Amino acid sequence: MSPAGIRAADDQAHAARTLWNLLHAWWQMMPKEKRTLANADAAIRQARKDIDFLTVLPAQAAQTVLKTYFQAWKNCWEHRADAPNFKGRFRTVMSVDIPQGRDLNITRVHRRWGMVNVPKVGRVRFRWTKDLPVGKRADAENRITGARLVKDALGWHIAFRVQTLQDKPEPHPGPDIGIDMGVTVPLALSDGETFEHGEWLTQKEKAKLLHLEQRAAQRKKHRRSGESTSRRLHRTYDRIAGLRAKAKRRALDWQHRTTTVIARTYGTVVVEALTITNMVTSARGTIEAPGKNVAQKSGLNRSISGEAWGRTVTMLTYKTARLGGTLVKVSAPGTSRRCSACGLTTPGSRESQAVFVCKNPDCGWSGNADHNAARNVLHLYRTGLALVPAAGRAVVRRAKRVKPATAR
Template identity: 70%
Template structure:
């Protein structure tokens, strides 16, 4: 046991199910039945008086997944009981508290089935009792996220990746998208979508899901390495929803460079910066580290050597040249931005989360106790 005590941790783990065509059909039928029951319960809930609404309990009962009877039968496979489906295999990629390793504090509290374009999965709810981590003694680091260089660190390191789909897969995806567009073009207004077009849509969704899974895998591995190495990670407080707004404009005031902005928006969404920050947040907390955010303005235009800020310093996407006559420093633009991010944190410009500001306001309103 750690000197800092123990804490209860709850997390989810998703595993791929190995279903035969017959079992997959059963799972589809159960999903349709569950959806119909949910719709009926929701309609009933809306008709009931407020004080008698108990849909939350019904929802918990539907998704509880009791009596899973999970066992590990192989290094790569486990078995689980699924109600109305039977005993099926799932891919074992993470140690789970089952069998002799399970107790009141370390156990699987439930599960639910999830279907995506790549097939059926089971999502476990896991509860464990773990030692409270000691403060991470790793160094501080600033991180700049981008498109050409996905992650650049203030110490000069970079984390990059290849395209999520191979050239053959990209060509296949383009062919399917063009095929779907042709078939949709020849469909008459009000005509039902053909099975052939539905099949094409399923193939497109499968390739996109494969790319998304590879991106998430790369993010998990990268953020785990960063959380293991550094004690404090500093990032920009980016408002991503504003950054990916369309430049189309209106009829009276049409936008400019709409196609270029659309391509930029797709690239930003593909990198999933918000998911990277979310992963870093909980992984650092489990390692005893912290994640801080600083204001984003001018981190790319400020010279990290002399502090001079000018709009023309970033000559290209990769090169930064300081326009200060007394400096003239040049270097990688992403590393320069990452150093500026770390500098803002060290100068005390870290942003307080909304929850922290609320606590501070409540503390200011509390009157000091008077002596009696």
Template identity: 70%
Template sequence: MSSELVWEKRQFGHRARLALTPAQVRLMDDQAHVARAMWNQLHDLWRMTPKCQRSLSRLDQTLRQARKEIDWYAALPAQAAQAVLKTYMQAWKNCWDGRADEPTFKARIRSVMSVDIPQGRDLQIKRVHRRWGMVNVPKVGRVRFRWTKDLPVGKAAHKDNRITGARLVKDALGWHIAFRVQTLELKPEPHTGGEVGIDAGVNLPLALSDGNHQDHGRPPRLPDGSADRDKWLNPDEKAKLIRLERRAAHRKSFRKPRERGSKRLHATYDQIKQLRARATRRAVDWQHRTTTAIAKQYSTVVVEQLHITNMVKSAKGTLEEPGKNVAQKSGLNRSISQEAWGRTVTLLTYKTARHGGTLVKVPAPNTSLRCSACGFITPGSREDQATFLCKNPDCGWEGNADHNASRNVLHLYRMGHALIPAAGRAVARRTRGVKPATAR
């Protein structure tokens, strides 16, 4: 009996590196600065206007008048300027709904330079080489970009399979373009793989309950016990980073208080940012490859419900009650932040759905303290960060601490302790007649 094919719309983004000439870089920088200035103008107007008089039409009228009176505002296309207004209003809606903080003033140095292209038809994308494509950027011209993914262009593009827009973003490695793609794909069949519990750790990045652990092969800590901030850089890049940091410290010593740094100092900072961005890109690439492999292999992926913000809080305490082991806790916080557990869960969430699987969260308390063999919590079983040795006289199970936690995570799901979002919060669901995790 043949099953009926079900099609569904899917929206995703694809980011590609741009190859710009120096003149094109200047034009795109000018557009980004104009977009930032428009945001700040809208923010000032919103703050100065009484609440009873705030409206979208008033902001739109002010923005149009500013484009007529300020000459250098013409560097930004009109549609991109309207996208700034739309993004600003959406930021306030996110704030009112409790999803984000209030919009703030965008400083010249700390803000991310970006320009939106809301209309996909303005891009005129064409593939010219196996590795390169061409895209039209308004008021910049034809620009080459790195072709690493097939895009719906030419005859393959239609109403349900097209590029709806793009966004230009600049980071330490240069300008990139993020395409917004809408496609029509077959709804995936239910995944036939098995179930797996995952524990995110520091010594072992992703420990799986079946022993198929995922390790990026880079130690999280140095021999002296401190956190390795640059584990994604090779030895030559680490040596170069040390030289640049020393050079920046030397040049900074000549700067007087409240005096702007020299061009040489900022050039050194840019080189440091490039190395940091390269390390971040490698870490994200490893996460994408690993989460894709997990989503293809397993039908149900079980993870812990972690509150990472609380986990990385400082331990220095107050003057009345100073904290203990502050330096050690700071190193652990850096290691947790580098592993980016939240991003791993986000990637697994949509990738498991794409392959017909599901991602489930379970309560995190005591998953690392409970023995996965006997189910008891015995004091002293977790003596260090890497090893778990059950002190129960009737058990004595020994193994990797993260592997033990991943087995507990999977067992909680099988016992019915999955967290289901309800009314905007997570509640525990437990099968009737089943007790919490005890002896196996």
């Protein structure tokens, strides 16, 4: 995207965020009986006439902001999300919606690149990473219905909304598998296989990131109280954000590749029902009752958040359903401390992070601790103890199909 196109996209994103905030302020001032879609639409039209800055946003994109805001309240009333609030300038992801696919006029230049028309921005080149239903391949059942521009630290990106007709998949013939998610070993499977990854940044990139963070801290230290942030400090922050965005993108790519392999290989994927928000709670405590090992717990919390277990489960959910498989959640407590061979929980069996040795005199089984937990996860499913969502919460129900308890 050219510098002029980047400025135009930035202006549209800021206008969309401003329109959201104006709409939220209007919602708070209006009585309940006047909070209707028609009144909100009239308020938006009047705001676009009174505020010249809002006219840089196409009318269709402004209507999308209105629909998204009302959908946010609907999600809140149905207890699927929190109530919508004002969007901050630096905390909000900059984005612009293109709701109509006919405005895009997508053409493929060659194997790697394509061109798309962005309203009030112009023709923009984008990286062609996936086949799109354009030209002769587009019809009433397979077509592009819109797009969304999203900006991160690496620049502007476009995501297309595609409507396609897919046949109902046949049941996946693959075997069942239990998965234990951890920090040292990200994904350990009950059949003995593991999926691991290295550092998301190279040594050179990590050294560069450390240097930039030290430079930012030094420049921030010399800034006087009440003085605005200098352009040099802003550029340093942008370079730091760029490196972190690159690491996040590599982590996301690894998750997509790994979950795709699992969904294609196994028919039923069993995972633990983890409450991650409780697991990453700070151990700082209070003044009266200060916590212990606060620094170690903070490091563990960062490692858990970095692995993004919830995003992995989300990917497995829709990928297994798309390929005819099933994802099942089971209760997490006790899976890492219970022996998968004898089924007993004996104190001291978990000798270390990686080794499990059953202290039961009649058993004595030993093996990898992560694989042992994954076998226990699969065993809970095969004995019929699966967590099924019901009325917004998870309850334990007896599954209809019961398999042998042996975990293999």
